[in-house]
Amino acid sequence: MQKDGQDALSPSVLLGYPESEEEQEERDRELQEVQRIWSSSVPLTDVTDEEALLIKTMFQISKISNATLKKFGVRIFKPTKSLVFPWFGGPDCSLKGVKLISAQIADNDKVSYNEATVPRISAYYNLFGLSLVGRMDTEVVLTGSELDTLAVSQATGLPCVSLPRGVSCLPPILLPYLEQFKKVTFWLGADIRSWESSKIFSRKLGLKRCSLVRPGEFRPCPVEALAEGKNLSRIINTSIPAAHKSIVSFKQLREDVYGELLNKEQVAGVKWTRFLELNRILKGHRKGELTVFTGPTGSGKTTFISELALDLCMQGVNTLWGSFEINNVRLAKIMLTQFAMQRLEDNLEQYDYWADKFEELALYFMTFHGQQNIKTVLDTMQHAVYLYDINHVIIDNLQFMMGQENLTVDKFAVQDHIIAAFRKFATNSSCHVTLIIHPRKEEDDRELQTASIFGSAKASQEADNVLILQEKKLVTCPGRRSLQVTKNRFDGDVGIFPLDFIKSSLTFTAPVKGKHKFKKPTKTESEDPPGPDAAAKKDEVKKEKVSKTTKTKAASASDTNQK
Numbered sequence: 001m002q003k004d005g006q007d008a009l010s011p012s013v014l015l016g017y018p019e020s021e022e023e024q025e026e027r028d029r030e031l032q033e034v035q036r037i038w039s040s041s042v043p044l045t046d047v048t049d050e051e052a053l054l055i056k057t058m059f060q061i062s063k064i065s066n067a068t069l070k071k072f073g074v075r076i077f078k079p080t081k082s083l084v085f086p087w088f089g090g091p092d093c094s095l096k097g098v099k100l101i102s103a104q105i106a107d108n109d110k111v112s113y114n115e116a117t118v119p120r121i122s123a124y125y126n127l128f129g130l131s132l133v134g135r136m137d138t139e140v141v142l143t144g145s146e147l148d149t150l151a152v153s154q155a156t157g158l159p160c161v162s163l164p165r166g167v168s169c170l171p172p173i174l175l176p177y178l179e180q181f182k183k184v185t186f187w188l189g190a191d192i193r194s195w196e197s198s199k200i201f202s203r204k205l206g207l208k209r210c211s212l213v214r215p216g217e218f219r220p221c222p223v224e225a226l227a228e229g230k231n232l233s234r235i236i237n238t239s240i241p242a243a244h245k246s247i248v249s250f251k252q253l254r255e256d257v258y259g260e261l262l263n264k265e266q267v268a269g270v271k272w273t274r275f276l277e278l279n280r281i282l283k284g285h286r287k288g289e290l291t292v293f294t295g296p297t298g299s300g301k302t303t304f305i306s307e308l309a310l311d312l313c314m315q316g317v318n319t320l321w322g323s324f325e326i327n328n329v330r331l332a333k334i335m336l337t338q339f340a341m342q343r344l345e346d347n348l349e350q351y352d353y354w355a356d357k358f359e360e361l362a363l364y365f366m367t368f369h370g371q372q373n374i375k376t377v378l379d380t381m382q383h384a385v386y387l388y389d390i391n392h393v394i395i396d397n398l399q400f401m402m403g404q405e406n407l408t409v410d411k412f413a414v415q416d417h418i419i420a421a422f423r424k425f426a427t428n429s430s431c432h433v434t435l436i437i438h439p440r441k442e443e444d445d446r447e448l449q450t451a452s453i454f455g456s457a458k459a460s461q462e463a464d465n466v467l468i469l470q471e472k473k474l475v476t477c478p479g480r481r482s483l484q485v486t487k488n489r490f491d492g493d494v495g496i497f498p499l500d501f502i503k504s505s506l507t508f509t510a511p512v513k514g515k516h517k518f519k520k521p522t523k524t525e526s527e528d529p530p531g532p533d534a535a536a537k538k539d540e541v542k543k544e545k546v547s548k549t550t551k552t553k554a555a556s557a558s559d560t561n562q563k
């Protein structure tokens, strides 16, 4: 597979670190699984023309030639009709992992892909196409999917590699592999998220050598561009430098403005799936914003924000928690309960099922507790953004982080300084920061207002969004809360909506009219009920498809430690 050989002193050697026995065993097991899948899959050239055509049509890659598929070593795993993309690595450039992609054509004729990887995606990173890159190559195109890499390589002949987790992260462990290139062109996809990710990733690689393909009508993702007969070399040649000038004219901004107008929904940010009313008011969760959240003591702020952040994290918003008040085990327990939507205490046999799924989320916790210096916290946040491509940081809560006892008469000034620092971080790192702040004492029956946020007016001035969890002590609905948005810099809409609390799952939901007890709708309601029974069923199907590597507790622990 290798073009002109790689040095024995490759990054895989440099980055190697001693593994524990359990880790080694887990790795060996996964490698065996990789080999098993690889040997039971066949090159596309070995299937009949009819079968090959069917597969290409299904994946909408009719324009990708057999020669390209062969060059990249793409195979077909017949039982699931999945394409198998190999990851080669190490000094001997041997097979280290595989990604299986299956395709489904939806009603609107759009194709959607399902991915599975061995080793599991959170534990292993590689770049598809790397083995074909020559030692002397100085230019590379970086894509967000394996199919895009095939398209770019075929159409342009340029060295091209794809990120293992698409646009969600560029793990630092991969950076040494990209060191040799003097020019890196990002062509991650055709939406705003890809565009934002390419800007963030290019900072990691050094802006000067990076250029970006801006998504747009004439620049879809590579595989679509190939299908539409576009000139991929020209698209790459007209990519724009990532390093931006200090002074620009409207000419340079023109396309950005147009892109924002054209993609109104994407610009509005990630939508919540559990809080539809919040979408109506805030329109979505956007990068680079500061949200200030307050509510009476013990009203459920942590519980609510935990669900709100989980919802986003489940949609690919990489999240970092700074829980200064409650410890991480308790917080993770709350989030896992909300994830599983049930009391796991009573269903311990389901623990591993939900924990396995939960572990796949890009969710990290700072290990601070109680008072902490702001500089240390910001350094940790910055590090996490670099390492894990964090998009959302939650600070729970500001008063605990500052430490109550050490506050002098200047406590407002200190708080203002900290809020300004978080604001700056959010903007500079394109990362959303949610800051939980205790309210000042109000009379019991009075509702909180923006001015009730503890401290000076700085918090509400700096914030893009101000959210208040209102606690109305209703005898009939003791757990009912209202979420009020009192500031929304994005489009100015403000409002309030009620939320009922379900104690068993620690989740909040919009109350339903009438006497019927609320039941939170789940995606799986119309399908099999979630849980180990369903899991067992799914697993059986999965086993037929690809028998996935068994996850040991040791591996989970090492993963958690790594996090």
Ligand SMILES: Nc1ncnc2c1ncn2[C@@H]1O[C@H](COP(=O)(O)OP(=O)(O)OP(=O)(O)O)[C@@H](O)[C@H]1O
Binding pocket: 295, 296, 297, 298, 299, 300, 301, 302, 303, 304, 325, 397, 478, 479, 480, 481, 500, 501, 506
């Ligand atoms: N709406 C609700 N109704 C009843 N109990 C709730 C509600 N929301 C949360 N709780 C419960 O109240 C307790 C406190 O919740 P939580 O820690 O989220 O509140 P908080 O506002 O963050 O507290 P603090 O002011 O101490 O930071 C938890 O046991 C939680 O399960």
